[in-house]
Amino acid sequence: MPPPVQVTVLESATSYDYLQKVIVMGDAHTGKTQCIQRMYENIYREDAYHPTIGVDFCLKCFKVNDKVIRMQVWDTAGDARFRSITQAYYRGTSAIVMCYSVDDLESFTNIKDVWRKNYQERFSNEYPNVYKVIFACKSDIVDERRVVTAEQGQNMAAELGYDFFEVSAKDSTGIEPAFFSMALELMKNIQAKADEEAAAAAHTSTDTNTVSESEDTAVTVFMNSSNSSE
Numbered sequence: 001m002p003p004p005v006q007v008t009v010l011e012s013a014t015s016y017d018y019l020q021k022v023i024v025m026g027d028a029h030t031g032k033t034q035c036i037q038r039m040y041e042n043i044y045r046e047d048a049y050h051p052t053i054g055v056d057f058c059l060k061c062f063k064v065n066d067k068v069i070r071m072q073v074w075d076t077a078g079d080a081r082f083r084s085i086t087q088a089y090y091r092g093t094s095a096i097v098m099c100y101s102v103d104d105l106e107s108f109t110n111i112k113d114v115w116r117k118n119y120q121e122r123f124s125n126e127y128p129n130v131y132k133v134i135f136a137c138k139s140d141i142v143d144e145r146r147v148v149t150a151e152q153g154q155n156m157a158a159e160l161g162y163d164f165f166e167v168s169a170k171d172s173t174g175i176e177p178a179f180f181s182m183a184l185e186l187m188k189n190i191q192a193k194a195d196e197e198a199a200a201a202a203h204t205s206t207d208t209n210t211v212s213e214s215e216d217t218a219v220t221v222f223m224n225s226s227n228s229s230e
């Protein structure tokens, strides 16, 4: 059995092995900024809603076994202007977090109708292997305001082939596991890509050997035939 994977946060890391860009998207007011702030600064501001203008960045390092990933999280505004996320914005992305709020049905249906569609149309061809995860935000809401069940969220994620986490920035539920799992998946993707590149390089060098072998053979045949004509 492989040893268990260790993921930890490095609060003051200055060096890292890999830089990974993560973009967070979803309708306005779903709790994107608060989720990131809970993970990155361990703060939550109930009444202070500051609409994200354009894009904000946050950086944090996660250690996965002996390697350090610097996760650069791009927090986007979910308003109408930003729904037409451009190809340039997606460039270099390793993971996409799509957020809805459990008390907002439209934000849930928009995961498919807006955010996934946008990714499919603008980005999926170029980067099909990006890690995708859905955050069901504000999971602390359990009274009648909750209109999307965990099961509905899980079903949608399963249908799309995305990972799924219920999270609450307010009471911290699920936030750290979600980011740790993301760090782990990013590391797996990095390793898979490295393995693929190594296999491709090995394949190329085998091809080169094959060519030189056949050249040797050709030379041998030529010498033999010239010998025989003497």
Ligand SMILES: Nc1nc2c(ncn2[C@@H]2O[C@H](COP(=O)(O)OP(=O)(O)O)[C@@H](O)[C@H]2O)c(=O)[nH]1
Pocket: 027, 028, 029, 030, 031, 032, 033, 034, 035, 045, 046, 047, 048, 049, 050, 051, 052, 078, 137, 138, 139, 140, 141, 167, 168, 169, 170, 171
């Ligand atoms: N109950 C609850 N409310 C939240 C939570 N996260 C955010 N909110 C509320 O939703 C508002 C919008 O959050 P924000 O993160 O700014 O949304 P964004 O527009 O998606 O970035 C906040 O002002 C909070 O009042 C949460 O985990 N639980």
Ligand SMILES: [Mg+2]
Pocket: 032, 033, 034, 050, 051, 052, 075, 076, 077
């Ligand atoms: Mg925001």
